[in-house]
Amino acid sequence: MAENVNEEEVQARFEELSVLEAEFEDVELELIRKSNALNAPLWKKRAEVISKIPHFWTLVFEQAPPELDSFILPSDAQIFAECFESLEITRFEIDDPKGSPRSISIKFGFGDNEYFEDKVLEKKFWFRKSRDWEGLVSEPVKINWKKDQDTTFGLTDAAIKLAEAKKKASSKAKETELPEYKKLASLIEESTEASPSFFAWFAFVSDYRWVSAEESEQAEKEDAERLEKLKRGEKVEEPEDDDDDTIDYQETEVFPQGGEIATLIAEDLWPSAIKYYKQSHEQDGEDFSDIDVEDMDEDEDESGDEIDIRGLVGKGRAGSPPSKKQRKA
C-alpha cells in the first residue's frame, strides 16, 4: 500500500467513492421498492390478524428498544395502554419520480379517550436534500387536546401556530421576529429540564431545518449534474453551504430526535412487530410466572413512576406464548 499520497490523489479517490456511493444509493432505493412490493400483501394480512388481538401495538411499543422507549413517559404509556389501536406505515412517494422511497407516513389509530379528540394522527416524513444535508423533514401535526389534557403543555399547539405564521409571513429574515417564534422558543427553553411527552414528536420538523420540495429538487438536480461531470472525469466544485447562519432552527425544534424515532418505528418496530409482540408474552411468562395476571388491579399501577403496559393490558389476555424461538442474527 502506498503510504504517501498527495492531495490530488486523495481528492481523486474521494471522487471515485462519491460516484460509487451514488450507485449504492440507487441499489438501496431499488431494494426499498422491492421490499415494499413483496411485503405489502403480508402487511395487509398481518393487519387483519392484529385487528383481532387487543393491545397488539401497545405491547409492541412496550418492547421497543431503548432509543425509542426512553421517549415514552409513564403518562404516554398510560395513554397507549388505554386507546392505541392501530399503526400503519406507508411509503407514500414510492412511485413518485419526484419523491423518494425513503419518505414515510406513520399513522396512529386511537379509540375514544379522555385525552384528545383525534381518532387518527398521521405524521408524514419527506426525505429531502439541501446542498449540504439530506434527511427527513415533517410538518407539525395538530392534536386536538381535550381540556387540561395536553401532555406536551402547549408545545404541539405552539409549533402549529409557528408553522402557520411562517406560511403567512413574507420573508425568511423576519422569522425570529414573529411572536409565534418567540413563544415556541421560550416554551422549549422552559421545558428543557423535563423530558417531553412522546406526543411532542408529532410537532417535529427537522434536525436541520425545513427543506421544501422545490429546494430538494434543485439540490437533487445539482447533485446529478455533479455526478455526471465526475463520471466524465471533469473537475467539479464542492457545493457551497447555503445555511442561513443567522437563525438557529433548533431553537424552535420541539423534538430534535424526531427523524430518528420515525426511522426506528418504520424500520424496526413495523417490520419486527410480531417478534416484539411474542417477546412481550415471553416476558410475561418469566416475570409473572407465579402471579395470576387476571387478578392484577390495573389502577394500582397508575400511582407508580414506571407503568408496565403489560400489567395494564394483562387483563385482556390469557394463556402463555406458544413459541419461545429467539432470533439471534
Add this chain to the structure above:
Amino acid sequence: MAENVNEEEVQARFEELSVLEAEFEDVELELIRKSNALNAPLWKKRAEVISKIPHFWTLVFEQAPPELDSFILPSDAQIFAECFESLEITRFEIDDPKGSPRSISIKFGFGDNEYFEDKVLEKKFWFRKSRDWEGLVSEPVKINWKKDQDTTFGLTDAAIKLAEAKKKASSKAKETELPEYKKLASLIEESTEASPSFFAWFAFVSDYRWVSAEESEQAEKEDAERLEKLKRGEKVEEPEDDDDDTIDYQETEVFPQGGEIATLIAEDLWPSAIKYYKQSHEQDGEDFSDIDVEDMDEDEDESGDEIDIRGLVGKGRAGSPPSKKQRKA
C-alpha cells in the same frame, strides 16, 4: 376491539402470526439474495478503489458505532492502525439450498506485522437452528501469534484446543471432563475482570451452543412440517426444548457477543464503509483544523490509554474532505 379473549383464541392468533412470520422470513431471504446480487458488482468496484487508499478499513473501524467500538481495546486499535489492510464479507451459502443466505464469512487481511504470522484471518458464521433457538454459530479461528504477542493471553489457543478435543472425544457427556474444557473455562473465569482483546472474537462459537449442520437441517424440517400443519388448520405441538441443561456452554464461550459483532460488521460497517470513511475525514477537519497532522509524532500516542487511529494514520493523508453531506434517515 374485543377485550375478553380466551386461551384458544390467543393460541389461534399466535398460530396465524407464526404462519405470517414464516412468510415474512421468506421475503427477507429473497431480499438478502436480491441485495447480494445487485451490490456484488459495486463491492468489487469499491474494493478496487479502496486498495488505493491507505488505512481505509482502519479508519472505518475507528468510526464504528459504540456496540463494536467498545470491544476494540487501545492495543487492538494499535494493531489495526499498523497492519489492517482489507475486509471482505461474503454470503457463502447464498446459493446453497441446504445453507442460509444469513450465513456470512468475514475475512480480515493484514500486512506483515510483529503480532501474528497470518496474512488472512477468515471467520465463518453459519446461520443454524435448533428446536428452540436460531442464530449464528462459528468455529474458533487459529491465530498464529508471534512470541509474547498474544493479545488474548491464550484464549484463542485454548478455544482451538477445546474444539479439537471435542471432535476427538466420543460422547457429549464427557465434555466438561476434558482437560481442555477446564483449562478454557478457568482462563475465561480469570479474565472476566478485564475486557478481552477484539482478537478473542475469532474464538467465538455461539451465544447458545454449537449447532451442527445435521441438527439444524432436522430442526428446519420439523419447522416446515409444523408450518404445513398450521396452514392446513391442524393441531400442532410446540417443539420440546432439547437443551442439555447439564452443561453451561457459555462457561467456555470466549466472546459471547461474537454473533452480534459479526452482524454489525456485515450489516453496518460493510455496506456503509464509504460513509464511515468520509466521516473520519470530517472529524479530522473539525478536530485537527488548527493542528498540522503531518507534524504529529506517532509514537507519542502509544503511551496514552486511548489511541486515536486517525492520529496514528494521519501521516498518510493530506487534504480535507470534499464532502460533508450527512445521511440523516
